[in-house]
Amino acid sequence: MKRFFDTELEQFRSHLMLMGETAIRQVRDALKALVDVDVALADRVIAADDELDRLEMEIDDEAIRYMNLRAPVATELRLVIVGMKASHDLERVGDECTTIAKRAVRLAAEPPLKPYVDIPRMANIAIEMLREAMECFLHGDTEKALAIVRRDAEVDAINKQLYRELTSFMIERPATTTRALELMFISKSLERIADHACNIAEEMVFLAKAQDIRHREELKKS
Amino acid sequence: MVTDISSSKTTPHMETPAAPATFKVNVPSSSTKLPATTGTLIDIDNLDFYYGAKQALFDVNLKLDDKRVTAFIGPSGCGKSTLLRCLNRMNDLIDGTEVKRGSIKIRGVDIYGKNVDAIELRKRVGMVFQKSNPFPKSIYENIAYGLRIQGQNNKVRLDEIVEKSLRGAALWEEVKDRLHESGLGLSGGQQQRLCIARTIAVSPEVILMDEPCSALDPIATAKVEELIHELKKEFTIIIVTHSMQQAARCSDKTAFFYMGKLIEYDDTRTIFMNPSNPQTEAYVSGRFG
Ligand SMILES: Nc1ncnc2c1ncn2[C@@H]1O[C@H](COP(=O)(O)OP(=O)(O)O)[C@@H](O)[C@H]1O
Ligand SMILES: [Mg+2]
Numbered sequence: 133m134k135r136f137f138d139t140e141l142e143q144f145r146s147h148l149m150l151m152g153e154t155a156i157r158q159v160r161d162a163l164k165a166l167v168d169v170d171v172a173l174a175d176r177v178i179a180a181d182d183e184l185d186r187l188e189m190e191i192d193d194e195a196i197r198y199m200n201l202r203a204p205v206a207t208e209l210r211l212v213i214v215g216m217k218a219s220h221d222l223e224r225v226g227d228e229c230t231t232i233a234k235r236a237v238r239l240a241a242e243p244p245l246k247p248y249v250d251i252p253r254m255a256n257i258a259i260e261m262l263r264e265a266m267e268c269f270l271h272g273d274t275e276k277a278l279a280i281v282r283r284d285a286e287v288d289a290i291n292k293q294l295y296r297e298l299t300s301f302m303i304e305r306p307a308t309t310t311r312a313l314e315l316m317f318i319s320k321s322l323e324r325i326a327d328h329a330c331n332i333a334e335e336m337v338f339l340a341k342a343q344d345i346r347h348r349e350e351l352k353k354s
Numbered sequence: 355m356v357t358d359i360s361s362s363k364t365t366p367h368m369e370t371p372a373a374p375a376t377f378k379v380n381v382p383s384s385s386t387k388l389p390a391t392t393g394t395l396i397d398i399d400n401l402d403f404y405y406g407a408k409q410a411l412f413d414v415n416l417k418l419d420d421k422r423v424t425a426f427i428g429p430s431g432c433g434k435s436t437l438l439r440c441l442n443r444m445n446d447l448i449d450g451t452e453v454k455r456g457s458i459k460i461r462g463v464d465i466y467g468k469n470v471d472a473i474e475l476r477k478r479v480g481m482v483f484q485k486s487n488p489f490p491k492s493i494y495e496n497i498a499y500g501l502r503i504q505g506q507n508n509k510v511r512l513d514e515i516v517e518k519s520l521r522g523a524a525l526w527e528e529v530k531d532r533l534h535e536s537g538l539g540l541s542g543g544q545q546q547r548l549c550i551a552r553t554i555a556v557s558p559e560v561i562l563m564d565e566p567c568s569a570l571d572p573i574a575t576a577k578v579e580e581l582i583h584e585l586k587k588e589f590t591i592i593i594v595t596h597s598m599q600q601a602a603r604c605s606d607k608t609a610f611f612y613m614g615k616l617i618e619y620d621d622t623r624t625i626f627m628n629p630s631n632p633q634t635e636a637y638v639s640g641r642f643g
Contacts, residue, residue: 133641203599205626206635342628 137202141211144194148215151187152266155222156259158184158229159325163255166236166318167248174240177233184226191219207339214339218269221328221335225262228321228328235314245301245311254290254322257283261329268336280333281345287326294319395420395560395590396441400456403433403440405448410436412614414456418607423582423591425605425622427598429642432611434594438562441465441592442479443472460560477504480553484565486545488537488552493520493529496537496548497555504556515555522588523551524581543574550581554589561585563593567600579604598638602626610634 158177165174195212198204204212261280268277298312298319337345396418403411411433418424426434436445440458443465445451457464465475488496497516506512516533520526525547529540537548546566553561563582567575582591582604595601601608601622608625610618610633618625618634629635636642 133636135641138641205598205602205638206629208639209627 140194140198140202141208144191144198144212144215147187147191147194148219148269149266151184151191151219151222152262152269154180154183154187155225155229156262156266158226159255159259159262162229162232162236163252165233166239167252169236169240169244171237171240174233174236178230181226181230184223188219188223191215210339210342214335217335218332221331225325225328228325232318232321235318239311239314242311245308245315250290250294250297251315251318251322254287254294254319254326257287257290258322258326258329261287261326262332265329265332265336268333269339272336272340274337274340277333277337277340278345281330284326284330287323291319291323392420394418395460397459397462398437398440398456399459401437401440401453401458402455403436403445404450404452404454405436406450409454410614411440414616416609416616416619418590418592420590421586421588422606423586423593423604425601425608426592426594426611427596427601427608428611428617428637430596433614434611435564436614437611438481438564438592438594441560441562442476442481444476444481446472477556478558479560479562480556480558481562481564482546482549482553482566484568486542486549486569488540488545488548490536490538492534493537493540493548494533497552500552500556519551519555520548522554522585523547524577524584525551541574543570543577546570546574546578547581550578550585554585558589560590560592563591565594565596568596575600598626598640610637612637 158180161173161180162177164170165177195216198212199209202208261283264276264280267273268280295316298316301312302309334344334346337343394417396416398414398416398418401411401414402409403414414437426438428434439445440453453466458466460479463470489499491499494516497519498512501512501515506515517526517530520529525544528544529548537545540548546569550561550566567578570578579600582593585591586606593601593604595604605622607619608622609616610625610629610631612633618629618631620629625634626638629638633642
């Protein structure tokens with residue numbers, strides 16, 4: 133049976149999907165701005181962050197209103213709770229993209245330290261993780277969600293490796309310190325974005341199965 | 355004027371902060387934590403029930419926990435009241451009814467067994483109805499009546515039980531000064547609590563409630579729900595309700611029925627958070643039919 137307020141849930145779901153797409157676009161553009169040394173694109177990324185902030189508030193408002201007036205239970209209750217959490221994660225992804233874009237602007241004023249290899253690799257994994265997390269939301273595929281959580285280790289490993297590499301750069305050639313630090317922070321931002329993708333994946337498992345898989349190390353291995 | 359709280363003009367020097375005070379946090383123990391149940395009180399096995407030729411219950415299997423509240427939910431006509439009435443053999447009073455298959459055991463004893471006295475059974479398994487039905491007698495007599503037919507004629511003892519039952523039903527304070535006025539003069543909510551007092555006066559083990567709040571306003575409903583929460587310390591309660599929120603608030607376990615069949619039975623929090631059956635989900639979300 134259809135209910136007269138079912139459209140509210142449909143709208144809520146599409147807002148969350150839109151937010152996911154927007155966040156993914158922001159990661160891609162922030163990275164493109166960095167690699168292509170495209171200051172104009174970086175500025176657009178910084179400006180577009182408002183969109184994610186606005187969507188997060190809208191989603192919160194819709195969720196609170198729905199819980200307040202429609203007294204949801206079961207899947208619907210999980211949907212609004214998860215929607216609020218995931219939108220918060222996506223908003224934080226947006227914040228990381230803003231810092232990456234700002235660093236891209238500063239780095240654009242200096243000669244490149246080294247060719248970009250690891251950072252785009254990390255970014256691609258993080259983007260894939262985000263996209264798959266949003267697909268889990270669409271299709272409720274919990275196996276895929278677990279795979280996302282496991283992939284986080286890959287990103288962590290590249291981040292650590294970059295950290296070591298950039299540290300030795302700074303020690304050997306102190307003149308590179310500013311640029312190396314910028315890259316270190318960008319790497320850290322990407323690592324955080326992957327963490328948010330994991331959070332979203334975990335939230336989608338809760339949505340599909342009402343199971344809390346957070347902080348369960350055994351799930352993240354193999 | 356804007357006050358800048360970041361620069362404190364009154365303290366020119368940073369003082370060494372005192373050791374941070376440790377917080378004393380009192381976490382109240384959750385009221386949802388219950389002492390462990392002593393286990394199954396009522397065991398319903400493969401129950402088929404008929405009104406004449408019409409089958410109303412189909413192969414119902416259900417174990418009801420002792421000193422817990424179990425809610426029966428489901429659309430009208432799904433058999434909730436029928437099953438409830440099976441539990442104290444109230445259906446015996448309707449012509450042509452029959453348990454054709456299966457059994458209901460209370461503490462292991464089949465209540466449809468040859469040597470079970472249905473009248474005795476109904477004292478152990480009391481019932482509160484949708485429409486409050488006090489006798490057209492005084493508040494006092496509404497409770498004392500049942501005790502007298504049981505042979506209790508000691509005035510002091512009767513007074514004691516009447517007071518205890520009214521207190522148990524959270525009605526004492528409201529009626530203690532007018533015990534000898536008619537029970538019919540009470541408000542709907544008070545009448546329902548009077549019926550609950552009457553039921554608990556004979557010290558049953560089980561209280562069956564068939565939509566006990568459906569004729570009550572929200573405040574009276576809240577009082578009955580409060581009461582249910584108190585009563586489960588002493589009694590096993592089975593409540594039929596059409597209010598999903600009432601089932602969620604009051605019960606420990608919930609059974610969902612549809613067309614005479616038990617569809618799903620689980621902890622109430624599971625039924626309302628993550629039911630396994632799509633029909634249950636549709637019903638509790640109000641999108642059934
Ligand atoms: N006294 C009766 N005689 C014949 N059929 C009855 C009687 N009481 C209930 N029924 C039938 O049994 C089925 C279950 O009814 P009931 O237990 O009252 O449902 P619920 O309490 O879930 O609304 C319904 O189809 C109803 O018509
Ligand atoms: Mg009924």
